[in-house]
Amino acid sequence: MIDYNKFLSPRVTSVKRSGIRKFFDIAEEMKDVLSLTVGEPDFITPRHIRDEAIESLKKGLTHYGSNNGIFELRVEIDKYLKRRFDLSYDPKDEILVTVGVSEAIDLAIRAILSPGDEAIVPLPAFVCYAPLISLTGAAPVIIHTKMKDNFKLNPEDLKAAITNKTKLLILPFPNNPTGAVMEKPELEEIAKIVKETDILVLADEVYAELSYGFKHTSIAGLPDMRERTILVNGFSKAYAMTGWRLGYACAPDQILSQMAKIHQYAIMCAPRTSQSAGIKAMRDGDPDIEYMKNDYNGRRKIIYEGLKEIGIDCFEPKGAFYVFPSIEKFGISSYEFCERLLYEEKVAIVPGDAFGEPGEGFTRICYAYSVSHINKALEKIDKFVNKIKK
Amino acid sequence: MQTQISKEILERLENDCRISPRNLALMLNKEEGEIKEIIGELEKERAILGYKAVIDWEKTDKEYVTALIELKVVPQRDGGFDKIAEKIYNYEEVQTAYLMSGGFDLAVILEGRTMREVAYFVAEKIAVMDGIISTATHFVLRKYKEKGVIYSLDERADTRNSML
Ligand SMILES: Cc1ncc(COP(=O)(O)O)c(C=O)c1O
Numbered sequence: 001m002i003d004y005n006k007f008l009s010p011r012v013t014s015v016k017r018s019g020i021r022k023f024f025d026i027a028e029e030m031k032d033v034l035s036l037t038v039g040e041p042d043f044i045t046p047r048h049i050r051d052e053a054i055e056s057l058k059k060g061l062t063h064y065g066s067n068n069g070i071f072e073l074r075v076e077i078d079k080y081l082k083r084r085f086d087l088s089y090d091p092k093d094e095i096l097v098t099v100g101v102s103e104a105i106d107l108a109i110r111a112i113l114s115p116g117d118e119a120i121v122p123l124p125a126f127v128c129y130a131p132l133i134s135l136t137g138a139a140p141v142i143i144h145t146k147m148k149d150n151f152k153l154n155p156e157d158l159k160a161a162i163t164n165k166t167k168l169l170i171l172p173f174p175n176n177p178t179g180a181v182m183e184k185p186e187l188e189e190i191a192k193i194v195k196e197t198d199i200l201v202l203a204d205e206v207y208a209e210l211s212y213g214f215k216h217t218s219i220a221g222l223p224d225m226r227e228r229t230i231l232v233n234g235f236s237k238a239y240a241m242t243g244w245r246l247g248y249a250c251a252p253d254q255i256l257s258q259m260a261k262i263h264q265y266a267i268m269c270a271p272r273t274s275q276s277a278g279i280k281a282m283r284d285g286d287p288d289i290e291y292m293k294n295d296y297n298g299r300r301k302i303i304y305e306g307l308k309e310i311g312i313d314c315f316e317p318k319g320a321f322y323v324f325p326s327i328e329k330f331g332i333s334s335y336e337f338c339e340r341l342l343y344e345e346k347v348a349i350v351p352g353d354a355f356g357e358p359g360e361g362f363t364r365i366c367y368a369y370s371v372s373h374i375n376k377a378l379e380k381i382d383k384f385v386n387k388i389k390k
Numbered sequence: 391m392q393t394q395i396s397k398e399i400l401e402r403l404e405n406d407c408r409i410s411p412r413n414l415a416l417m418l419n420k421e422e423g424e425i426k427e428i429i430g431e432l433e434k435e436r437a438i439l440g441y442k443a444v445i446d447w448e449k450t451d452k453e454y455v456t457a458l459i460e461l462k463v464v465p466q467r468d469g470g471f472d473k474i475a476e477k478i479y480n481y482e483e484v485q486t487a488y489l490m491s492g493g494f495d496l497a498v499i500l501e502g503r504t505m506r507e508v509a510y511f512v513a514e515k516i517a518v519m520d521g522i523i524s525t526a527t528h529f530v531l532r533k534y535k536e537k538g539v540i541y542s543l544d545e546r547a548d549t550r551n552s553m554l
Contacts (some may be wrong), residue, residue: 028551035548037553038550038552038553039552039554040550040552040554042548042550072478126554127554203471242552269486278498286406295417298413298416298417298418298419299417301416301417302413302417305416336460345463350553354554355554370406371406371409371413371417372406372408375410375413
């Protein structure tokens with residue numbers, strides 16, 4: 001037998017597998033489960049965008065594109081960012097088209113961090129940041145965001161976490177799994193600290209378009225923050241294009257060119273067909289975004305009000321398509337709550353600690369499902385909660 | 391008078407008539423009372439004609455066939471096609487009746503237990519009416535989609551499985 005441990009990189013083997021893998025395996029195998037677990041839109045990609053991709057295939061546009069992305073798409077990304085968020089990036093050397101926001105995050109982290117560095121990660125958050133940071137040999141420094149702060153990044157906590165080794169702050173808002181958002185005045189406080197302490201920001205704004213009742217501000221648009229921010233965004237959530245694997249990074253040329261080097265060697269270029277679809281989405285997709293956002297917003301209110309009526313403590317999420325209720329008062333762990341709900345009522349939701357230890361005591365419920373599906377699940381959650389409340 | 395909001399209510403109800411006024415209120419950013427009032431109005435003015443389930447009878451042991459009948463008709467001196475249409479749509483067996491442009495005048499969708507039953511109904515009740523020039527009966531072999539609902543799909547058709 002080969003001793004593979006001798007060969008495998010300790011940096012990789014020491015990255016922990018998600019502890020709730022087991023839960024997902026059970027949920028996947030069980031029949032007739034009402035699931036509220038996914039992390040993506042229920043809409044399919046708008047027809048005109050799909051058609052454009054099909055057209056590009058019919059025209060035979062099946063070759064590699066330029067490494068940094070089709071220039072036409074980069075121009076559209078700049079226009080889009082200007083139109084929607086009042087940002088401006090040079091399509092020539094400040095925009096890089098990537099394989100989803102996922103790749104953009106990886107590139108940014110690899111371009112910035114080396115062994116011994118620290119990067120700050122507010123948790124609960126999407127799962128990829130800390131492992132990707134660890135792979136570089138740098139250390140993730142965790143900040144717990146709290147329900148009493150509506151899961152926003154607290155400036156005092158940020159200040160306390162910054163050391164002279166800190167290079168990067170991950171800023172993932174609107175947030176998966178909490179649905180928390182950071183509005184302009186709150187971002188201004190963060191920006192002040194970032195500038196004073198001379199660090200960079202990786203702003204993951206993939207849910208920017210799904211902001212309810214206010215206009216999303218990008219931290220990159222605040223005074224003197226453009227030069228300190230790597231902005232990553234994509235098509236997955238705004239246009240319901242998760243399967244196309246298309247995203248982008250925007251940053252000052254000096255940073256972006258380094259990220260582009262990794263991209264060039266590891267990826268070559270984002271999928272050509274998806275890029276054609278992306279151009280169409282950015283040119284003509286604003287009404288689609290509006291339509292889907294309004295629809296999510298209605299469902300957000302239905303599930304938020306529904307949970308409150310059941311007597312589950314929940315802060316009002318203002319972004320993405322998740323609610324993150326507290327189950328603390330039931331006196332069992334998130335894992336146990338979700339496992340029992342699954343076995344006893346056949347409703348699947350995600351234990352909060354799937355998104356980092358600070359998520360313990362909470363669960364993530366996705367509302368990218370039909371209203372009737374949501375209502376059925378709420379009824380069952382109500383029944384379950386009444387049973388365990390006593 | 392149909393406002394934007396009543397149009398949105400109608401669209402949502404057409405999609406799912408069981409959605410509650412409370413849910414509609416949350417979706418459309420209105421008060422529940424106002425939604426109920428608008429729905430009441432829409433029912434009164436018969437913009438909303440009914441609330442019916444879309445059923446796949448193949449899943450049951452009910453015996454039934456559906457037929458589409460094309461009718462050519464001589465329009466009446468007073469009342470045009472309406473008089474004869476009324477005589478036809480008043481039969482319980484008739485599910486649907488439309489006045490058409492093109493190659494024939496009335497399209498009628500019928501349900502019966504058997505083909506024979508439908509054929510007799512057409513021959514004995516419809517073909518003999520004054521003003522009917524001809525009938526052509528087409529039996530439905532398989533239903534793929536009705537009222538926007540595809541027969542072969544159900545909720546389990548959700549193919550999303552990435553959980554994070
Ligand atoms: C916060 C966050 N960032 C990034 C991603 C990945 O997005 P993409 O599909 O663009 O790779 C997700 C996906 O769920 C996410 O929730």
